[in-house]
Amino acid sequence: MTDTCVDRIDDAERVPPATDAAPAASAQTDGDRGHLAEEETVAAGLGPEACAEPDPWRAHRVAAGPFDAAERAAVYRAIETRRDVRGQFEPAPIDDAVLRRLLAAAHAAPSVGFMQPWSFIRITDPGVKDRVHAAFSAANAEAEAMFSGAHQDRYRSLKLEGIREAPVSLCVTCDPTRSGPVVLGRTHQSEMDLYSTVCAVQNLWLAARAEGIGVGWVSIFREADVKAILGIPDHVRIVAWLCLGHVKTLYDAPELAIKGWRQRLPLEELVSDNGWGGETALFVEQTRE
Numbered sequence: 062m063t064d065t066c067v068d069r070i071d072d073a074e075r076v077p078p079a080t081d082a083a084p085a086a087s088a089q090t091d092g093d094r095g096h097l098a099e100e101e102t103v104a105a106g107l108g109p110e111a112c113a114e115p116d117p118w119r120a121h122r123v124a125a126g127p128f129d130a131a132e133r134a135a136v137y138r139a140i141e142t143r144r145d146v147r148g149q150f151e152p153a154p155i156d157d158a159v160l161r162r163l164l165a166a167a168h169a170a171p172s173v174g175f176m177q178p179w180s181f182i183r184i185t186d187p188g189v190k191d192r193v194h195a196a197f198s199a200a201n202a203e204a205e206a207m208f209s210g211a212h213q214d215r216y217r218s219l220k221l222e223g224i225r226e227a228p229v230s231l232c233v234t235c236d237p238t239r240s241g242p243v244v245l246g247r248t249h250q251s252e253m254d255l256y257s258t259v260c261a262v263q264n265l266w267l268a269a270r271a272e273g274i275g276v277g278w279v280s281i282f283r284e285a286d287v288k289a290i291l292g293i294p295d296h297v298r299i300v301a302w303l304c305l306g307h308v309k310t311l312y313d314a315p316e317l318a319i320k321g322w323r324q325r326l327p328l329e330e331l332v333s334d335n336g337w338g339g340e341t342a343l344f345v346e347q348t349r350e
């Protein structure tokens with residue numbers, strides 16, 4: 062190897078290879094989590110000419126080009142075909158290895174100040190599920206009363222949870238104290254811990270789609286009720302109750318859209334350029350793509 066910035070890094074400093082927890086991304090280049098090959102260090106601007114102010118952490122750099130077409134398609138397929146599942150759960154349990162992969166995907170999520178505020182409570186006990194279902198039913202009756210007329214009738218017709226049918230549920234929590242009183246990035250917007258936890262949920266949801274596991278997010282309950290059932294400390298928040306199970310079919314669009322509750326908004330109406338509420342030129346060329 063020539064005298065590039067990279068070749069002066071002792072191999073021992075490099076990050077260890079991928080574990081078998083999840084398939085390694087094939088777009089990466091050297092079988093070692095994508096650490097750059099010699100010619101790539103130059104192409105990536107890490108060659109000798111870049112050494113005036115060398116990055117002391119450069120041994121951790123990996124190739125970051127686009128995935129190949131099949132990999133990209135798989136990622137977008139997971140995003141586009143992910144569904145919130147309430148009624149299609151198969152009773153078969155989820156393999157522990159699969160559940161561990163889903164949790165690892167969740168745990169790989171971004172978090173403010175890397176605080177990783179999430180915890181995951183696994184629920185398989187039918188008695189616990191029954192009690193949470195009762196908490197749902199009480200809240201759902203209150204929710205139903207908040208709508209009126211035809212909207213209320215439609216609300217009543219919707220299935221909004223699969224708590225008892227799903228073989229396993231995960232209660233995803235957020236501990237605001239996880240990394241001490243002052244958290245990098247959360248100094249001015251304390252709710253960032255909750256947003257971080259939501260990122261973990263979304264990671265899990267997408268990974269589950271790839272594994273053929275359906276996920277349904279249930280939020281219709283009083284948080285205090287479920288905290289009492291699971292013994293969750295006062296300061297810890299519940300972010301999500303997720304019902305998980307194998308699914309053989311999924312709806313091809315959000316169930317709420319199919320059943321006439323609400324339709325997807327046009328994306329173009331949700332994007333503006335350089336300020337709130339204006340228009341965007343972003344989609345003008347779209348018809349030519």
Ligand SMILES: Cc1cc2nc3c(=O)[nH]c(=O)nc-3n(C[C@H](O)[C@H](O)[C@H](O)COP(=O)(O)O)c2cc1C
Nearest residue numbers: 143144145220221222278279280281314315316317
């Ligand atoms: C924060 C959050 C809470 C939700 N709570 C519920 C719920 O209590 N019951 C339910 O049936 N769906 C719930 N959902 C699922 C949404 O209804 C669903 O994501 C939406 O209708 C779009 O459908 P899709 O996820 O299949 O694309 C929730 C989703 C999110 C993100």
